[in-house]
Amino acid sequence: MQGLNYTFARSAEEAVAQFAGAGGSARYIAGGTNLYDLMKLGIERPAHLIDVSRIDGMDAIETDGEVLRFGGRALMADVAYAPVVRDEYPLLSQSLLKAASQQLRNMATVGGNLLQRTRCMYFRNGAGSSSMVGVYPCNKREPHSGCSAIGGVDRTQAVLGTSQACTAVAPGDWPVALMAMDATIETLGPQGARALPIAEFYRLPGDTPHSEFNLNPGELVTAITVRKTPAGRRSTYHKVRDRESYAFALASAAVAVEMEGATVRAARIALGGVATTPWRSSAAEAVVTGSTLTRELAIQAGRAAFADARSGKQNAFKIELGARVVADALIIAAERRA
Amino acid sequence: MADEGSTKTQTAGVTRRVVLATGAGAAAASILPLDESAQAQMPSAHVETGRKVHLSALINGQRVSLELDSRASLLDLLRERLGYTGTKKGCDHGQCGACTVHLDDRPVSACLTMAAKIDGRQVTTIEGLSTGQDLHPMQQAFIDNDALQCGYCTPGQIMSAVACVTQGRATDPDAIREFMSGNICRCGAYVGILAAVEQAAKVMEG
Ligand SMILES: Cc1cc2nc3c(=O)[nH]c(=O)nc-3n(C[C@H](O)[C@H](O)[C@H](O)COP(=O)(O)OP(=O)(O)OC[C@H]3O[C@@H](n4cnc5c(N)ncnc54)[C@H](O)[C@@H]3O)c2cc1C
Numbered sequence: 001m002q003g004l005n006y007t008f009a010r011s012a013e014e015a016v017a018q019f020a021g022a023g024g025s026a027r028y029i030a031g032g033t034n035l036y037d038l039m040k041l042g043i044e045r046p047a048h049l050i051d052v053s054r055i056d057g058m059d060a061i062e063t064d065g066e067v068l069r070f071g072g073r074a075l076m077a078d079v080a081y082a083p084v085v086r087d088e089y090p091l092l093s094q095s096l097l098k099a100a101s102q103q104l105r106n107m108a109t110v111g112g113n114l115l116q117r118t119r120c121m122y123f124r125n126g127a128g129s130s131s132m133v134g135v136y137p138c139n140k141r142e143p144h145s146g147c148s149a150i151g152g153v154d155r156t157q158a159v160l161g162t163s164q165a166c167t168a169v170a171p172g173d174w175p176v177a178l179m180a181m182d183a184t185i186e187t188l189g190p191q192g193a194r195a196l197p198i199a200e201f202y203r204l205p206g207d208t209p210h211s212e213f214n215l216n217p218g219e220l221v222t223a224i225t226v227r228k229t230p231a232g233r234r235s236t237y238h239k240v241r242d243r244e245s246y247a248f249a250l251a252s253a254a255v256a257v258e259m260e261g262a263t264v265r266a267a268r269i270a271l272g273g274v275a276t277t278p279w280r281s282s283a284a285e286a287v288v289t290g291s292t293l294t295r296e297l298a299i300q301a302g303r304a305a306f307a308d309a310r311s312g313k314q315n316a317f318k319i320e321l322g323a324r325v326v327a328d329a330l331i332i333a334a335e336r337r338a
Numbered sequence: 339m340a341d342e343g344s345t346k347t348q349t350a351g352v353t354r355r356v357v358l359a360t361g362a363g364a365a366a367a368s369i370l371p372l373d374e375s376a377q378a379q380m381p382s383a384h385v386e387t388g389r390k391v392h393l394s395a396l397i398n399g400q401r402v403s404l405e406l407d408s409r410a411s412l413l414d415l416l417r418e419r420l421g422y423t424g425t426k427k428g429c430d431h432g433q434c435g436a437c438t439v440h441l442d443d444r445p446v447s448a449c450l451t452m453a454a455k456i457d458g459r460q461v462t463t464i465e466g467l468s469t470g471q472d473l474h475p476m477q478q479a480f481i482d483n484d485a486l487q488c489g490y491c492t493p494g495q496i497m498s499a500v501a502c503v504t505q506g507r508a509t510d511p512d513a514i515r516e517f518m519s520g521n522i523c524r525c526g527a528y529v530g531i532l533a534a535v536e537q538a539a540k541v542m543e544g
């Protein structure tokens with residue numbers, strides 16, 4: 001790890017100005033649970049850290065009844081336990097509570113969570129301390145060096161959204177729930193403030209898997225907003241892992257439904273643990289919308305979500321597991337009281 | 339191939355036994371002389387190579403003001419600089435919970451907390467949990483319930499367990515297990531740990 005400057009920003013404007021003043025190798029640091037980890041692994045090598053975890057007001061959790069608004073540095077624990085989130089948007093609360101551990105949720109922020117890097121073991125374990133390419137080639141870590149996971153140990157790799165260059169899974173749970181709720185991300189950057197839909201925030205790996213987010217250098221996530229929808233309450237975040245807690249998803253589904261009796265009026269379905277980005281499935285939504293929800297239909301929706309899936313050597317099980325996770329999530333959500 | 343390998347080992351002239359003996363000797367040498375002159379030398383043995391940050395924090399009720407390398411973790415600050423070795427380093431990557439301490443009364447992983455972040459804040463480690471000679475009810479409960487074997491994970495377990503009760507999450511066995519899942523025990527003392535949290539919860543909640 002190289003020597004670095006460490007400064008605190010008191011306002012979003014000050015953070016952006018500090019970033020501009022620091023030149024190329026600055027990074028914002030919030031909880032540091034991902035960034036500091038990657039610095040220890042030699043993957044991130046910032047020369048200047050700008051701590052945004054004390055920015056005035058950027059930890060607010062508020063609602064005007066129509067829109068929920070989370071400050072970019074609000075802690076995962078605080079958002080998960082906020083009564084309005086727990087009661088009105090179970091899927092948002094659950095996506096946070098089923099992530100990491102209570103210690104980490106006291107440190108990690110909902111803004112930093114959007115930008116965490118993959119847990120692909122070739123990405124994380126390959127960076128040599130002396131050479132940039134490292135032990136295992138990884139196109140995400142070192143552009144154009146190759147992908148060790150393709151043809152390698154691929155049990156946890158993605159089956160949706162993959163490319164010839166990368167099959168790494170998008171690790172976060174919270175972004176999957178936000179994807180189902182059509183959240184908006186508010187930023188402040190050198191070019192000013194903007195708001196973009198979460199669907200436009202993540203990039204498919206394609207030929208450039210190192211470029212994961214549609215965020216410009218120095219752009220700070222100031223807030224995340226979620227519109228109130230009738231589907232908020234009848235929702236769930238269903239997550240299947242190798243152990244029951246404190247593990248990343250093998251397959252997960254964020255589902256919210258609007259019901260009329262046993263008929264699905266509208267459905268929102270997003271997948272985690274199986275794709276290279278948080279993954280919305282309009283194909284699965286189309287299967288259930290306007291129909292009576294049965295176990296068979298729910299499984300059919302799950303299968304539709306994986307129609308385009310492509311597996312490697314050891315991860316084909318994710319296709320069946322993922323379909324069942326979607327089906328279970330649909331049933332759980334529909335049975336919740338509106 | 340095997341021959342070649344063994345020749346190499348021999349020409350290097352170092353056997354595993356020699357390495358072990360030397361390592362143990364070196365470790366003993368640095369631990370044993372705890373007289374005052376050795377302690378007085380400790381600060382000068384401390385080499386900071388990177389940029390420095392100044393920080394002032396309340397650690398176990400004591401005001402600490404110092405300069406340290408901006409890259410340091412809270413865990414290394416506690417253990418290497420301040421001698422609070424009760425806090426353990428298991429994985430150094432947020433994956434085991436051995437380093438759990440309280441930052442402003444909330445559990446955090448000290449290994450993934452950059453030390454610079456604690457400026458102006460309060461840290462409590464296992465050493466600061468009880469005052470005087472009395473054990474904290476959670477410490478007593480861990481003893482009463484045999485909630486440990488090797489004990490390496492125990493300080494972290496206890497710091498999480500205290501928060502589990504004070505945050506009102508020790509409502510039933512599943513809730514306790516879920517809250518405590520960030521603390522891994524390689525010895526598998528989970529049954530005792532659960533019993534300890536249940537016992538202490540009764541005492542702490544009066
Ligand atoms: C052992 C372990 C288990 C975990 N398990 C899970 C899990 O099951 N599910 C899950 O979802 N996550 C899990 N995580 C990941 C964790 O949730 C993330 O590390 C965390 O959310 C990142 O937030 P942070 O505030 O610590 O970000 P940081 O580490 O501070 O930053 C992460 C990135 O975001 C950037 N950044 C931070 N804040 C901003 C901002 N406001 N604007 C612009 N850029 C910003 C930083 O520059 C950096 O690039 C786990 C982590 C660990 C260590």
Ligand code: FES
Nearest residue numbers: 428429430435449
């Ligand atoms: S040492 Fe910090 S979590 Fe393992």
Ligand code: FES
Nearest residue numbers: 487489523524525
């Ligand atoms: S008692 Fe040995 S690791 Fe828990």
